[in-house]
Amino acid sequence: MNPGVTVQALRTAAHSVGSRDHRSTLVAIQTAQDALDAAKAHHMAELERTADYELDGASTVTAWARAHLRLDARQTRSLINADTTMRELPTLGEAAVAGQVRLDHVKLFTFGLKHIGAKVVTDAEPWLLAVATTHEPVQLRRVVQALRDAVYPDALDEEWIKGMSKEDLKISAVPEGWHLSGFLKTETGAKLKAVLDSLSIPVVANDDRTAAERRVAGLDRLLSSVLEAGLPTSKGIRPQLSVIVGVETLHEAMTAEPGTAQPVGEPAELAGFGPIGPQLLSYLACTGDITPILTTGDDIEQAQILNVGDTIRLATPAQRKAVIARQHGHCAAPGCTHTHLEIHHTTWWSRGGRTDLDGLIGICTSCHTLVHRGLLVIEALGQGKFDLTTRDGRPIDLAQRRT
Structure with a gap:
């Protein structure tokens, strides 16, 4: 040297x-x-x-x-x-x-x-x-x-064959979310990468998310789409997320002011994960279907199911298309240019809200989470117009808000 x-x-x-x-x-x-x-x-x-x-x-x-x-x-x-x-x-x-x-x-x-x-x-x-x-x-x-x-040259096929024997995929619940690990054979990994690459392409010039954040968002978008309509049924029911929650806990999460809900009784349980808090419960209830099930007791594993009600559909595909078209495909929150949108009831159905276009707004996952944390307030003004403010009533500042 x-x-x-x-x-x-x-x-x-x-x-x-x-x-x-x-x-x-x-x-x-x-x-x-x-x-x-x-x-x-x-x-x-x-x-x-x-x-x-x-x-x-x-x-x-x-x-x-x-x-x-x-x-x-x-x-x-x-x-x-x-x-x-x-x-x-x-x-x-x-x-x-x-x-x-x-x-x-x-x-x-x-x-x-x-x-x-x-x-x-x-x-x-x-x-x-x-x-x-x-x-x-x-x-x-x-x-x-x-x-x-x-x-x-023979090493390519040898590695492909070895890769088959190493295939592994684990998803484990941890306190902060889910830990994903594993190994995919060549063609499976290539398919996954192609899909994630397609779904994680920045759609706006000022998208400041990291590549990893865009991949996660793309995967979430894919899974949401598949769960809605993309998988075959199992005994007549499509694969879905299930949240088991008592009526009092659900009522508190859905009727309390955003970000203020307090635990009431047993916490809600996300199937396969475990207990979840009222803010996440409120968010999942807003973005999913709710099927009331009447039982004889508090313990869902031991209770006798007496009646299963109709699933409440929050927004039809036609309504979703209309909302997205009205917003030109972008999140309705000022300063946010994300294009993967979720349909939100400005007046929650649990509070008498109606599923009509004047009360439906399209916001991205991040902004939707802010709503259920009480940090973003949306008020319908009629005729497809909305007022978006902070929780203390201040208008959203375009110069400072970047989603």
Whole structure:
């Protein structure tokens, strides 16, 4: 390792920090950071080789790094592996020390040495390095993967077959929501990615949600659509969410002012999840169908069902289309440009509200949640016009509200 190159990169970055040319400053800072990362990998490997970590009472290099650098074992081992790769591929090492490539690039060379072979990667080093010095790591990953596929074409089908045996999907209830984990075989994962990519495309220029947030919203939109009409029936009933709730608890959630409902009796229970609070109950009741079931007792598992009433449909498909068309496909809340809308009764049906167009408004999931938390108030003015204010009566400020 040539420390002079790293020192020069640091000097250049330090000199440019005071510059008004932000472009050159950022380039200098990134170069220095990448050079320092390469130096860190080198010294971490040297620390392991010399066992000098014992001078600080640490039993291993990972224990020392955890205590002094706040690095976990995986990060420490990754640095050491990167140094090994840079020693095996000296030209790559020189580029890393000079800050011309990132450690993320080096990790892909490490992958290549392990899964493609030292001879192939060594021979390919010049043109692989050309990709690394001019492209982000994700592009180098594609090139390295393509090289592996070319060298070992049978590995593609082998991996596909192995993937079938690894298929797994778990969804577990946790206090804050649901934890999703698993592994999908190639074609199943591709289908899921294609659907989520389609549903999570930003629809407006100022959509400030992260890609992950858009994917979750897209998945929610897909599931809502499927639950409404997209799945075959099971004994005449389409798959659905079920909330078991006593009449008093439901009445309190539906009649109290938004955000003020207090627990009454046993809390509502979302089937497969567990107890839920009154605000979420109010939201689910507003967006779903309600089927009254008369029983002989409080314990739903032991009670005898005496009568099942008709399901109350909150808005017909035709009404939904009319509301969305009236709002030109966008959320009715000022400043909100989301296009995935839920139909809300401005006067809740539990309070005598009617399911007609003058009382129905389309708002996005986020704004609908605000309504049931009492933070957004909507009043129907008639003829398809509405007044939206904060809970203390202030008009929504377009300059400050961003949903």
